[in-house]
Amino acid sequence: MTSELKRTPFQTIKRTIRTQQVIPKDLWAFLPRGWKRIGTVGILELNSNLHPWKHQIGEVYLKSIPEIDTIIHKVGVTRKTIREPSYEYLAGNPNTITLHKELGCKFWIDALKITFSNGNHAERLRMIKEIRPCETILDMFACVGNLSIPIAVNHSSVKVIGIEINPYAFQFLKKNVQMNGIEEQYQPIKGDNRIVSPKNWASRVLMGYFGIQRDQLCVALASLRSDKGGILHVHGLAGNQEKTDFRDEINQIIVNSFPNFQVTQVKKITIKTVAAGVHHYVDDITISPIK
Ligand SMILES: C[S@@+](CC[C@H](N)C(=O)[O-])C[C@H]1O[C@@H](n2cnc3c(N)ncnc32)[C@H](O)[C@@H]1O
Structure with missing residues (x-):
């Protein structure tokens, strides 16, 4: 026994x-x-x-x-x-629709049809710790609120706009915003982030997606406050040998389209190993206005 x-x-x-x-x-x-x-x-x-x-x-x-x-x-x-x-x-x-609880938040999600990576837990926690009071945060790939709902729930002074293109995931995002009682702070928007992102508004942009396109980097830069700049969190996949980051591409875009901005810091963080020799990483890229 x-x-x-x-x-x-x-x-x-x-x-x-x-x-x-x-x-x-x-x-x-x-x-x-x-x-x-x-x-x-x-x-x-x-x-x-x-x-x-x-x-x-x-x-x-x-x-x-x-x-x-x-x-x-x-x-x-x-x-x-x-x-x-x-x-x-x-x-x-x-x-397979289930209630997942994490970091003081509740997420309704269809575990069969929508991604919610357990391996990103540390990144969700890191984001909560990075955020300062009264920030304005754009989540360009919101899904069911995976990265941005924990921020809003744990920082009552921040405002968030979360954009999601998949109507099915968007239903859960809206429901999760209500269920966590953050309707005053969090505006979910359905659509393509290339079209519906705000301009000259964000202090920080979350780009949690593999396969970010150049036009989406342009949108992210345009969404930052032009007088203050901010931080882009750009996610990617890299093999052991490829030490690439988004710095060069962003510098090119800045030269062509945002002459009042400059990259002042890049921090690379490894989030998880996704396959042998392949890592999910995020570049924290600080963009500052040229005074
Ligand atoms: C892999 S999920 C990531 C969720 C969360 N950002 C994270 O990092 O854990 C990416 C989400 O981005 C959405 N998405 C992809 N392209 C998009 C676009 N152009 N505009 C808005 N959402 C998009 C997908 O539908 C999906 O729900």
Whole structure:
């Protein structure tokens, strides 16, 4: 009885797989030891040689992890402009809309269809710490409020504009703004950030997206207060060998279109490893007016 109580979820999973002979013995070593969790949805990454038994394996994980109602698994890479993840439902409650709680905030999200990276938690926390009172923050890729709702919830004096192009994600963004009681601070806007971003307004711009285009860097610069400048947080992916950053591109744009601005500081922060040798990073780029 004592050992029953002490068993971890993964020990329970292994034991069930063995005793119920869910998969051949030579595949036991491939069972994932960990999983991601968004609200009550558990996300597995199953090695392809486990796929013939994916639903049975999903059932075992579902029954062994107390806080999980649903199991889905990753079948491919995140796709398209709207960053739709490639997940497949495996077991449990087929409704994948769930309430995720983090950093004093609540997020409604469809874990099957919208990205919310657990690996970005430290960056969400860092942003909360970086923000100063009364800032005006533009989130150009707001999704369900992943990066910017924690800022508004934890800083009652800041104003945020969050832009989201995917109508499905936008529904959750609007709902999350209301649910967190930040309607006075946070204006969600549906549309393409190239078209609907404010001008001459922001002290800080969040650009949490892989594949940022040059015209979006121009929009970000135009959104900064022309008399004060501000900070751009520009996210990207880089391999070990590529020590690229956005400084050169932004300097070129400044020379061509924003002669009253200059780059005064660039800080590169690694957020997470996304594949062997590939990192998700963010460049904090301080833009100052030339006096
Ligand atoms: C990967 S999510 C990132 C969420 C959050 N920024 C983060 O870093 O955790 C990127 C979001 O940007 C949205 N998006 C992509 N292109 C956009 C555009 N041109 N205008 C507004 N939103 C856009 C996508 O629909 C998606 O919801």
